[in-house]
Amino acid sequence: xxxxxxxxxxxxxxxxxxxxxxxxxxxxxxxxxxxxxxxxxxxxxxxxxxxxxxxxxxxxxxxxxxxxxxxxxxxxxxxxxxxxxxxxxxxxxxxxxxxxxxxxxxxxxxxxxxxxxxxxxxxxxxxxxxxxxxxxxxxxxxxxxxxxxxxxxxxxxxxxxxxxxxxxxxxxxxxxxxxxxxxxxxxxxxxxxxxxxxxxxxxxxxxxxxxxxxxxxxxxxxxxxxxxxxxxxxxxxx
Amino acid sequence: xxxxxxxxxxxxxxxxxxxxxxxxxxxxxxxxxxxxxxxxxxxxxxxxxxxxxxxxxxxxxxxxxxxxxxxxxxxxxxxxxxxxxxxxxxxxxxxxxxxxxxxxxxxxxxxxxxxxxxxxxxxxxxxxxxxxxxxxxxxxxxxxxxxxxxxxxxxxxxxxxxxxxxxxxxxxxxxxxxxxxxxxxxxxxxxxxxxxxxxxxxxxxxxxxxxxxxxxxxxxxxxxxxxxxxxxxxxxxxxxxxxxxxxx
Numbered sequence: 001x002x003x004x005x006x007x008x009x010x011x012x013x014x015x016x017x018x019x020x021x022x023x024x025x026x027x028x029x030x031x032x033x034x035x036x037x038x039x040x041x042x043x044x045x046x047x048x049x050x051x052x053x054x055x056x057x058x059x060x061x062x063x064x065x066x067x068x069x070x071x072x073x074x075x076x077x078x079x080x081x082x083x084x085x086x087x088x089x090x091x092x093x094x095x096x097x098x099x100x101x102x103x104x105x106x107x108x109x110x111x112x113x114x115x116x117x118x119x120x121x122x123x124x125x126x127x128x129x130x131x132x133x134x135x136x137x138x139x140x141x142x143x144x145x146x147x148x149x150x151x152x153x154x155x156x157x158x159x160x161x162x163x164x165x166x167x168x169x170x171x172x173x174x175x176x177x178x179x180x181x182x183x184x185x186x187x188x189x190x191x192x193x194x195x196x197x198x199x200x201x202x203x204x205x206x207x208x209x210x211x212x213x214x215x216x217x218x219x220x221x222x223x224x225x226x227x228x229x230x231x232x233x234x235x236x237x238x
Numbered sequence: 239x240x241x242x243x244x245x246x247x248x249x250x251x252x253x254x255x256x257x258x259x260x261x262x263x264x265x266x267x268x269x270x271x272x273x274x275x276x277x278x279x280x281x282x283x284x285x286x287x288x289x290x291x292x293x294x295x296x297x298x299x300x301x302x303x304x305x306x307x308x309x310x311x312x313x314x315x316x317x318x319x320x321x322x323x324x325x326x327x328x329x330x331x332x333x334x335x336x337x338x339x340x341x342x343x344x345x346x347x348x349x350x351x352x353x354x355x356x357x358x359x360x361x362x363x364x365x366x367x368x369x370x371x372x373x374x375x376x377x378x379x380x381x382x383x384x385x386x387x388x389x390x391x392x393x394x395x396x397x398x399x400x401x402x403x404x405x406x407x408x409x410x411x412x413x414x415x416x417x418x419x420x421x422x423x424x425x426x427x428x429x430x431x432x433x434x435x436x437x438x439x440x441x442x443x444x445x446x447x448x449x450x451x452x453x454x455x456x457x458x459x460x461x462x463x464x465x466x467x468x469x470x471x472x473x474x475x476x477x478x479x480x481x482x483x484x485x486x
Binding site: 030033038039041042044049050051052053054055070071072075076077078080081082084085088170171172173174175176177178179182188189192 | 486
């Protein structure tokens with residue numbers, strides 16, 4: 001572990017983590033924007049194998065406004081170009097990050113939930129601390145708190161892979177290659193509904209994530225994800 | 239301070255989204271983004287057996303009503319005459335880079351070995367409909383005509399004009415000789431309705447709906463897509479930048 005470059009600062013994020021974080025952030029932003037543009041082409045969600053205008057939709061989505069979509073005015077062809085290019089960026093970025101996280105022990109060291117962290121009393125204490133804007137453990141400032149670990153793990157091992165898998169299940173070409181994926185989600189229109197719900201989960205995470213970054217100290221947190229170095233809050237150094 | 243950052247952040251996000259539109263105006267950036275199609279196609283072809291079948295369904299899994307899309311009636315005088323004759327005068331011309339050009343009527347298509355399949359039709363817009371299709375394999379028709387070695391693509395000419403331009407589509411030989419690629423003249427055990435492409439449409443089951451050319455008039459084997467339409471291989475590809483490879 002590199003030594004702190006000055007008192008009160010700790011090296012928190014390795015290069016692999018930082019690179020992936022920003023590549024993934026851009027990919028998610030483009031994918032959400034272009035995905036909403038694609039949704040505008042047929043803003044109805046169904047369960048099951050099929051679903052079109054004459055079938056019952058479980059959710060009639062709103063038309064997403066131009067300022068939210070990529071491109072900034074309705075164009076299904078270009079929305080798909082953005083979406084399908086950045087789907088590769090997100091998918092292979094995630095794959096590389098998974099390999100790197102296993103090899104450099106990032107997951108084992110930083111995301112592994114330790115004994116006692118899931119105890120109700122411990123979780124209640126963390127929620128209480130969050131409520132009072134205390135986000136780190138003063139005794140172990142480098143560590144993620146349990147709520148962080150759980151939400152990062154849910155995104156990394158849950159929502160992002162689910163977004164990729166449900167997306168692949170929408171491809172008629174890949175349905176021929178991997179028909180089991182379609183069966184797993186209960187049909188193409190179910191996969192499409194799950195793809196949308198997964199996106200909503202990712203957006204919800206991003207909103208909470210950004211709010212907490214701002215509350216925890218926007219510049220300190222952003223710098224740590226740019227340079228790796230994070231100043232321990234409450235420390236006199238700076 | 240916090241408020242200012244938040245304002246900056248949301249303004250930044252808005253700018254970034256608007257920036258995406260600017261990016262597409264740059265030819266180099268556009269070229270990179272449009273490379274996605276070739277990458278997806280390469281991945282699909284690497285991961286998929288050449289003859290891997292699209293999922294097929296049971297008869298009771300069909301959509302209650304099969305949604306037609308695009309042209310619902312070509313509306314030309316030529317097509318109206320064919321329709322009024324119940325397509326007895328319709329001929330599908332098979333030509334281009336073949337050794338024996340063909341002219342096939344509906345009876346000829348019905349006399350070839352038939353394939354019936356209950357498959358899912360996925361529109362590029364996102365909806366899906368399941369129906370039963372029947373017709374001869376395109377591969378059998380092409381073998382009958384005898385493809386020349388130089389042939390690389392099969393082009394489908396249609397009776398309909400879309401926005402005043404003739405609708406056409408094209409596929410490569412992998413999809414042309416795929417066992418589920420058929421020239422369908424029946425939907426759900428009846429002759430194709432006008433809205434679904436009567437008298438005959440292409441089914442290319444591993445790709446999106448706009449590849450499934452309706453109102454077929456001619457099939458042409460070619461070495462290259464240059465010089466046909468605007469050279470991108472199809473009506474939507476030429477006019478609105480849809481992907482030629484529509485397996486996704």
